[in-house]
Amino acid sequence: MFSKATEYALRATIYIAQKSTPEKKLGIAEIAKAIDSPQSFTAKILQQLTRDNALVSSVRGPNGGFYMTDDAKKMPVRLILDLMGEDHRFETCVLGLKKCSEVKPCPMHAEYKPIKQQLIHLFTSRTIESLAGELTSESAYISLGKR
Template identity: 60%
Template sequence: MLSKTAEYALRATIYIALKGSEENKLGIEEIALGIDSPKSFTAKILQLLTQNNRVISSVRGPNGGFYLTDRARKLPVKAILEAVEEASVITKCVLGLKECSETRPCPMHTQYKNIKKQLKQMFEKTSIQQLVDEFNKGNYFIDNLKGVRKPC
């Protein structure tokens, strides 16, 4: 359902939140390796996420890198999707039709509208920090994150 861009953006943000800080900024190479993503693709995604410090903050130079501020950690997961221009995934027609509505529904509209509502609520109400906290409690794991402690 989510594009590769959105998937990598979510994983990169979680990885940076888990491993980085303002004192310990992470480089593109480490992030790409950590989320199992090509370096050039990771760079493009990070560029979208750092525009105007939207989600991720960055500093250039020898001691530079990427990190999340306390403000960013409080952002809903939806902010990541918006930054990579993928927020429409939670509002558009499941079949990709331009004119799908209550008055002109696609064959899956009725079944999917409740799922879409739940997805929207999940992405709007779950913060980046909540995902990090759940991971740190050992309740969840992300196989693709390398170099991050995985719960037993």
């Protein structure tokens, strides 16, 4: 549904929310390993997530790394999609048609419309903190890497 970069951004943000604090920052190598992503690709993704400290914060230097504030953790998951430039996914036709509308719908329009509304609700109602909390309770996982 999303690009590989956005999938990694979702995983990275949830991992950072779960494991970091302003006092305990995470390094790029740890994040990349935890989300099973190449380190250089993870660095590029984190650049987008840290732009203007909109979501993830970073500090350079020997005691530096990535972390999230409590306020950032309370943000909706959809913010990650916005920062990754994928917010349009909920506005476009499921078949990729440019002129799909209520007046001239594609063959899947009517069936996909309620699904699209459910997805919008899911990504706007769930917070990053709530997803990270599920990982803490061990009822879910994000790493698909080898252990």
